[in-house]
Structures are given as C-alpha cells and as structure tokens.
Amino acid sequence: MSDFVTVAVVGGAGRVGVGMCLVLANAGHRVYGIDINESANEMLMRGEMPFAEEQGEEYLARALQRGTLTMTSDFSKVAESQVIIFVVGTPVDEQFNPDLQPLAQAVGSVNAYLKPGQLLLLRSTVSPGTTNRVRGLIEEQTGLRIGRDLFLAFASERVVQGQAIREIVNIPQLLGTFDDESYRRAEAFFQTFITARCFHLSPVEAEIGKLMTNMSRYVQFALANEYYLIADQYGANIHKILDACTHEYPRLHLPKPGPNVGGPCLSKDGYFLLERFPFLELISGAFKINESMPAYLVQKLEQWSHIRRVAILGMAFKADSDDVRNSLSFKLRKQLENATYEIVCVDPNVRGQQPIDALAGVDCVILMSPHRQFRRLESILAAINNDQAVLVDLWGFWDEMKYRAQNGVFTAQQARQALREAGPTEPAVMT
C-alpha cells in the first residue's frame, strides 16, 4: 500500500466518524465521509462542526482548504477508495439485543461498489461474532472472498469522546483479522497516521477486548457508587474516605462516585458482552447500581418539604460534553416528574436546554454533569439567589463543600458560610 490512499469512512458524519475523517484528511489521505445524514454532511462541508470536538474546527478548516475531505451520501465513492472504514451506530433494540440493522444496511450499500484489493475496517463497537457476520454479508452479496480478494479487520475505536483527534494517533490498535494478509494491510494503513503499535488478535478477541475495556470502567464507576451508598447509610463522608485511602497508596484506583454514568457507549456495550450470558452478576449488578442513582437522589429530596422546583444542572452524559445520548439526567427528569416536582433543565452546552440564569429561585439544584462552566460555586449560588435552596453534588465537584457537606448535600446558606470562612480566593501567581 502506498503511503497516501483514498479512504471512504461510512458513517463519517457521526461522533466517531468525524474524528476519523479529520485525522485522515490532515494526515495526507484523500477522504470521502459517506453518511446518510445529508444535513450533517452539508454542515461539515460549510466548515461547521456538528458537535464539540477538541481541535475539530481547525482540522476541518485545514482539510477543506486542502481539498482532502468530501462529505457525501454517494456510496459510489467506495469504488474509488482503497480503504473503507465502517463507523455507523450499533445500538441495542427495545429488548436490549444488539441491533445489527444500521450496520447491515451500510454493508449492503457498500457491497455494490466493492472490488478486489480493497481493505475493509469495521470500527463500530459490536457484539462478539459480528465481524464474522459482516464477512458473511460481504462474501454472499459480492462473491468476493475475504483474505483472497478483499481484506477485513475489526479495528475498534477506543478514543474518549471529545478528544478523538488527539487520541486516535496515540492509542494502540487492536486489529482482529481472519487471515495474516488482512492484518498486514490493516497494520500498514494504521502506521501511516498513528504513532502507537498494533496488536494482532482474532476478530472475536478484538471485539471482546473493546467491550471489556469499556465495561471495566463502567464496573469501576458502579463500585464507587456502591461505596457512596454504603458510606451514606453510615453518615460517613465518602470523599474524605476515598481521598485518605488513595493518597500515596499504590493499590487503590477508583473514580469518584457520580449519578450520571451512562452515555452512548458504556451501558450499551455491557448488553453486547452479556448477550449470551445474561446471568453473569458483576456487569448486571453494575447496571442496577449506576441506573438506580437518579432514584436515590429523588428519594433523598423527600426529607425537605419546601422543595418544589428542582434544577437539573447538566443534561449531557458527561462533563464538558454536548452529547445527551443515554444521559441519566433524563432518567432523573422523568423520576422528578413522576414525583410531581417542577423541573428546570440547565445545560449551556446542549441546544434547547436552559442557560445558568434559569437557576433563579429554584429550591434545589442537582449536579448531573460537572461542566467547567459550573466550576465556580459562588456563581452558581448567585444564580440561584435563594439561601434555602438545597444543592446536591455527589461528585465532590465543588471542593469548598466536598468534606463539609453531608455526602454532597448542602444548603445554599451553608455554602455561603463556607465560602466566607475560606476568605477571598487568591489571585493566580504568574511565574
């Protein structure tokens, strides 16, 4: 394979697709981002990012200026490409089964234009065995054989959302292939734009490896949440405990507890991993814990009879993101609605949600996504402007109250007092 090739990224206008298109188009490859979402294609071709991505704007501007990126819904561009990357969504259905429909449809559209010598990379996160099913779809529909006419690797995307451009080039690739030639070609392609090494696995090993990576994080979050629930029952401060236990201690690594452990990947990937083993307890247990955190918060509010109007602070599924897919903020909203509270949804990152000013006069604020715009507790208190308001911060995000609050629950009045005692914040010293 020559250094620079033409690449078709199928699903190229999605969260993962855009990052991949931008990195490749800036690394010297000629990229067609093929997506059925015409409006996202048009937006990108106008130089506008459809969502927040670090360095996204500058990478997009450069790719358009150099003419190395074209977004299109025209699948015939596959015929001009040496490499075809699939990054379409892979959701679960209403019964939590892997839904192969979008991927099968994308493969069907691509099949019409395949020709011998092309390298196919499956980058969507999939349930174990899916690469084999994709191989079947390709071979049955085209008559071409993987490993002889076409080359296929499962090469999962492992970046953290929002920082894809930086991470794609640095993270090792797990390449799952049925044959050595497919591995050789996939590795040669990745080495044109990444600085990390590649590992050769079987497709099912690579599929499971990606899911295990994500579920390890998910289970860790659940463990932190379970510890929170236990500490809370004893009236013990979880942040004091964890900060003390982890300080200069080499064998305890835990994330902070938090009520918003969801998002487009983590929970869905667990259903993929458990597809054939529905009774394995650890991952199933993690679901129950993480998904029950919003209900626990609603239960906590019952001790204050004055709370009527509740603000959910942050609707995105994680800090500094604008992605609301599978965010537990919406689960919390539903549960608050069912408990007949009035609700205000505040998120300056998410279109259609309220700005921080909307906190004025609320009786309660629940911090769900600790965005950087919420960092200054003083500003949040000023926006609420109600001393009786109850604030709930399970993350320990507001340092001033981390150890003083009852496990993240405090009134605006207590917070003002704490800020007064702490005195004015020192201006940063420039050296």
Ligand SMILES: NC(=O)c1ccc[n+]([C@@H]2O[C@H](COP(=O)([O-])OP(=O)(O)OC[C@H]3O[C@@H](n4cnc5c(N)ncnc54)[C@H](O)[C@@H]3O)[C@@H](O)[C@H]2O)c1
């Ligand atoms: N979002 C993440 O941070 C992340 C990280 C790692 C892996 N993943 C995995 O990557 C995959 C994509 O995730 P995403 O978040 O980018 O999803 P997404 O929904 O943002 O993007 C998918 C894109 O595919 C397009 N699409 C759907 N069907 C198509 C078809 N038939 N032909 C062409 N385009 C089609 C959609 O229009 C959309 O733009 C999923 O498998 C996901 O699990 C996501």
